[in-house]
Amino acid sequence: xxxxxxxxxxxxxxxxxxxxxxxxxxxxxxxxxxxxxxxxxxxxxxxxxxxxxxxxxxxxxxxxxxxxxxxxxxxxxxxxxxxxxxxxxxxxxxxxxxxxxxxxxxxxxxxxxxxxxxxxxxxxxxxxxxxxxxxxxxxxxxxxxxxxxxxxxxxxxxxxxxxxxxxxxxxxxxxxxxxxxxxxxxxxxxxxxxxxxxxxxxxxxxxxxxxxxxxxxxxxxxxxxxxxxxxxxxxxxxxxxxxxxxxxxxxxxxxxxxxxxxxxxxxx
Amino acid sequence: xxxxxxxxxxxxxxxxxxxxxxxxxxxxxxxxxxxxxxxxxxxxxxxxxxxxxxxxxxxxxxxxxxxxxxxxxxxxxxxxxxxxxxxxxxxxxxxxxxxxxxxxxxxxxxxxxxxxxxxxxxxxxxxxxxxxxxxxxxxxxxxxxxxxxxxxxxxxxxxxxxxxxxxxxxxxxxxxxxxxxxxxxxxxxxxxxxxxxxxxxxxxxxxxxxxxxxxxxxxxxxxxxxxxxxxxxxxxxxxxxxxxxxxxxxxxxxxxxxxxxxxxxxxxxxxxxxxxxxxxxxxxxxxxxxxxxx
Numbered sequence: 415x416x417x418x419x420x421x422x423x424x425x426x427x428x429x430x431x432x433x434x435x436x437x438x439x440x441x442x443x444x445x446x447x448x449x450x451x452x453x454x455x456x457x458x459x460x461x462x463x464x465x466x467x468x469x470x471x472x473x474x475x476x477x478x479x480x481x482x483x484x485x486x487x488x489x490x491x492x493x494x495x496x497x498x499x500x501x502x503x504x505x506x507x508x509x510x511x512x513x514x515x516x517x518x519x520x521x522x523x524x525x526x527x528x529x530x531x532x533x534x535x536x537x538x539x540x541x542x543x544x545x546x547x548x549x550x551x552x553x554x555x556x557x558x559x560x561x562x563x564x565x566x567x568x569x570x571x572x573x574x575x576x577x578x579x580x581x582x583x584x585x586x587x588x589x590x591x592x593x594x595x596x597x598x599x600x601x602x603x604x605x606x607x608x609x610x611x612x613x614x615x616x617x618x619x620x621x622x623x624x625x626x627x628x629x630x631x632x633x634x635x636x637x638x639x640x641x642x643x644x645x646x647x648x649x650x651x652x653x654x655x656x657x658x659x660x661x662x663x664x665x666x667x668x669x670x671x672x673x674x675x676x677x678x679x680x681x682x
Numbered sequence: 683x684x685x686x687x688x689x690x691x692x693x694x695x696x697x698x699x700x701x702x703x704x705x706x707x708x709x710x711x712x713x714x715x716x717x718x719x720x721x722x723x724x725x726x727x728x729x730x731x732x733x734x735x736x737x738x739x740x741x742x743x744x745x746x747x748x749x750x751x752x753x754x755x756x757x758x759x760x761x762x763x764x765x766x767x768x769x770x771x772x773x774x775x776x777x778x779x780x781x782x783x784x785x786x787x788x789x790x791x792x793x794x795x796x797x798x799x800x801x802x803x804x805x806x807x808x809x810x811x812x813x814x815x816x817x818x819x820x821x822x823x824x825x826x827x828x829x830x831x832x833x834x835x836x837x838x839x840x841x842x843x844x845x846x847x848x849x850x851x852x853x854x855x856x857x858x859x860x861x862x863x864x865x866x867x868x869x870x871x872x873x874x875x876x877x878x879x880x881x882x883x884x885x886x887x888x889x890x891x892x893x894x895x896x897x898x899x900x901x902x903x904x905x906x907x908x909x910x911x912x913x914x915x916x917x918x919x920x921x922x923x924x925x926x927x928x929x930x931x932x933x934x935x936x937x938x939x940x941x942x943x944x945x946x947x948x949x950x951x952x953x954x955x956x957x958x959x960x961x962x963x964x965x966x967x968x969x970x971x972x973x974x975x976x
Contacts, residue, residue: 479870480870481866481869506870508866508870510866512863514861514863516885517968518967527881531871531873531877531881532872560967561966561967
């Protein structure tokens with residue numbers, strides 16, 4: 415199934431997990447959201463999709479998730495396990511811009527939703543859910559309702575829910591855009607920690623240059639009207655990244671490069 | 683209102699905002715009701731007592747005859763002396779009301795679920811539900827009584843027609859208002875129709891359904907009473923509306939008032955019961971049941 419690998423190695427030695435080929439998306443109202451996007455996502459890599467609003471980065475992410483099909487082109491997956499309905503099991507986690515929690519369910523019940531839907535038995539699901547909540551720093555909040563949690567905490571629950579199935583790929587659609595800067599930095603750090611520990615592929619949609627440089631190995635810069643890929647940039651800075659990195663000259667250097675690419679993309 | 687006391691679990695000081703766990707303070711209570719709720723109970727109660735006293739005074743002062751306007755004391759006395767007859771009638775009316783409400787809930791929710799599963803079914807049947815709603819029950823009650831024959835069943839059907847629509851339309855609205863991203867999430871995880879209904883759409887519809895139920899509870903009672911007025915039947919198993927008609931013919935106005943009060947009280951009791959159930963179901967999560975603090 416790895417047809418992508420042959421002609422387009424995504425990264426040195428890394429296997430391609432998802433291959434986006436000549437993908438375009440036109441909405442019913444005629445808007446071309448995405449035009450002819452080619453993108454290989456390597457296993458275990460942290461990629462940011464960076465671009466101004468309206469550049470189709472969210473649309474692209476949703477198509478990768480399987481929410482809406484491309485009008486033209488294909489999205490191929492390296493693994494092709496099939497679920498009970500014969501659909502390809504994508505083994506992915508998705509974090510929306512809003513926490514998107516069920517208000518009537520406790521934090522734990524929200525986290526174990528994917529397990530419940532796949533028919534995992536309750537005891538095991540709850541054990542895994544509690545473990546995941548602890549990993550995102552919410553131990554002791556299992557029985558709290560979303561209403562009782564702060565914005566940052568709700569987002570943590572949302573991340574825990576996305577990771578509870580141990581997905582191969584975690585797709586995030588501007589997850590921290592609505593949070594204050596302090597909380598956002600904290601969540602960025604926690605996300606990197608989880609990524610390093612769990613080895614999933616991360617695709618992170620953002621319009622923040624600083625966030626994308628801090629998090630990613632690779633930044634895909636997109637332009638708007640129509641949405642298209644303008645640049646594919648490698649951030650050659652080692653992990654683990656922490657506050658030291660945030661204040662380093664190296665970080666500033668990469669931010670400048672990414673900003674320039676973004677500026678080019680906007681004026682293109 | 684909230685008497686929930688969350689036990690503050692041991693939270694590690696790990697520098698996350700996890701330490702900001704909300705702790706609900708316990709309300710102080712007098713006679714099982716929180717001190718904050720008392721003014722809300724005492725104020726209308728005071729007004730009521732004042733109005734009743736004024737009523738009694740005017741009846742006594744102007745020497746208004748009983749068959750025109752009985753005083754509240756006489757009505758209370760009638761309520762006690764006629765209790766055997768009136769309570770039997772109350773029981774009849776309440777039974778019809780309850781049966782109509784149960785039928786309205788099961789058919790309303792059932793149809794709402796069917797409608798949201800099939801757009802065509804909704805498009806084909808919903809107009810008829812609207813017709814059922816806008817046709818005055820008084821005007822079709824005689825027909826129903828003629829067609830059905832059995833008087834209790836006729837009354838039940840009339841009360842059901844009135845109570846059914848708010849539940850149907852509110853539940854449809856609720857089932858369709860589940861958050862779009864949550865629906866996407868369910869789709870992503872390959873949830874079946876049944877799972878989406880059970881874990882997403884039904885819980886999302888609950889507050890709307892309860893809103894409809896509050897309206898329908900009162901309407902079921904009104905429907906039962908109105909239908910009985912139209913039926914005007916005699917017999918041993920006659921409801922409160924029949925007692926009112928009967929007392930009117932016999933000029934037993936105090937008894938008429940007593941029956942009227944029993945209907946009002948029943949309506950209030952139904953409303954309070956449903957509100958209480960609603961509060962219990964929603965208090966932990968829904969905006970409407972949460973106390974605002976700012």
